[in-house]
Amino acid sequence: DTGVSQNPRHKITKRGQNVTFRCDPISEHNRLYWYRQTLGQGPEFLTYFQNEAQLEKSRLLSDRFSAERPKGSFSTLEIQRTEQGDSAMYLCASSPKENIQYFGAGTRLSVL
C-alpha cells in the first residue's frame, strides 16, 4: 500500500497559464476528494467522486476549475487561466467508506 500519491509536489506557473494536477488514490478506494488549503487555514472542500461520478462540487469550484476521474481510479484537477489567488496547497484524499479519508502530501501551486 503506497498511500495516496499526488503529482507534482510543487508547481510554479505564470498567471493565465493552465495547470493540471494528478491524484492516485489508494487502490480499491472508490471515493476521492479534492481540497484546497491556504496558509494558516484548514482544508476547504472542492469536489468529491464516487467511482467515476462527480457527486458534489463546492461553490469554490469556479468554472475555471474542472476535475475528472475517468475510470474511477486516478483523478485530475485542472485550473485554467490561473490567477494569483489560486496559489494554495491542493490536497487529494481517498476513502474506502464514508468516514475516514486518507490524504496525499498535496501539490503546492504558486502563481506568479
Added chain:
Amino acid sequence: AQKITQTQPGMFVQEKEAVTLDCTYDTSDQSYGLFWYKQPSSGEMIFLIYQGSYDEQNATEGRYSLNFQKARKSANLVISASQLGDSAMYFCAMREGDNYGQNFVFGPGTRLSVLP
C-alpha cells in the same frame, strides 16, 4: 456562522504531559461525524480519530481520545503522554448528514508545540 471553531491558535505542552485541544461545532443535523487530523510540517494530513454523533462512548485510539459532549457541541481531542513528534497542526472536522452525505468542513486548526 463558523461550522467548526477551534479557539486555540497555538498551544504548548511539556513532553510527557497531557494536552486538550478544543473543538466546538455547529450543525442542525442529527446524524454527523467528527474527526481529528494531524498535519506535520511535511504537509500530509494524518487521520487520528473519529466520533459518530450516535456513538455513546468517547472514541479512543492509542494516546488519542475524543471528549465528546453532544449537548455542548464540543469534541475536544486529548493527547496523553505528549511526545516531541506530536508537534504539528491539528484540525477538527465534521461530516454533516448521514453516511451518504459528503459535506466535510474543517476548522482553522491549532498549532501544538511539545517542549522537551
